Amino acid sequence: DQQVKQNSPSLSVQEGRISILNCDYTNSMFDYFLWYKKYPAEGPTFLISISSIKDKNEDGRFTVFLNKSAKHLSLHIVPSQPGDSAVYFCAADSNAGGTSYGKLTFGQGTILTVHP
Amino acid sequence: EAQVTQNPRYLITVTGKKLTVTCSQNMNHEYMSWYRQDPGLGLRQIYYSMNVEVTDKGDVPEGYKVSRKEKRNFPLILESPSPNQTSLYFCATMGQGAYEQYFGPGTRLTVT
Numbered sequence: 001d002q003q004v005k006q007n008s009p010s011l012s013v014q015e016g017r018i019s020i021l022n023c024d025y026t027n028s029m030f031d032y033f034l035w036y037k038k039y040p041a042e043g044p045t046f047l048i049s050i051s052s053i054k055d056k057n058e059d060g061r062f063t064v065f066l067n068k069s070a071k072h073l074s075l076h077i078v079p080s081q082p083g084d085s086a087v088y089f090c091a092a093d094s095n096a097g098g099t100s101y102g103k104l105t106f107g108q109g110t111i112l113t114v115h116p
Numbered sequence: 117e118a119q120v121t122q123n124p125r126y127l128i129t130v131t132g133k134k135l136t137v138t139c140s141q142n143m144n145h146e147y148m149s150w151y152r153q154d155p156g157l158g159l160r161q162i163y164y165s166m167n168v169e170v171t172d173k174g175d176v177p178e179g180y181k182v183s184r185k186e187k188r189n190f191p192l193i194l195e196s197p198s199p200n201q202t203s204l205y206f207c208a209t210m211g212q213g214a215y216e217q218y219f220g221p222g223t224r225l226t227v228t
Contacts, residue, residue, distance in 0.1 A: 043219030108158040
């Protein structure tokens, strides 16, 4: 049973436009969410995160939105650049008192291609 | 430089031949974890360790063993590999009180 789902296997966007990557989750115990970016032949690297007490977190060109009632989060990249072409994974964690349990659940990933 | 290293990076082996994939980190992190990445399934957690001598199962622990005898190392052991363990494996670490994990470069394992 996939508790974290990224239903779009791929997304193609023109340079300069907005990229929106979506993620849905089913486990209401999840209360911390992360996005990772992965280039070929490398390990995933952390991109941005959001706690369930917030609905938005912004870092430069990257913004993550969280809709708890819908159990949905999205990553917005504005403007998109060719170097953003990678696989993006969303991940969910749960914590007690602000400390990660360490049991991270990932989505299937979305391949983003940004065309020049 | 903060690093998570994995060895080997590539391995082709045969069914039943025991193997170990090593993971080492120089960030003094308490937490370490192993994942496997498969097409259409994303990354799935195999085992994790919150500290030395403390390990716990992730979502897909069957067929794997781990040990955490010292903070910097967290080897993944396949006692009797099978073809369904052909995958891309990642080791990760995380500092205390943090949420973001730092991943190694991956180990591509093929079991024939």
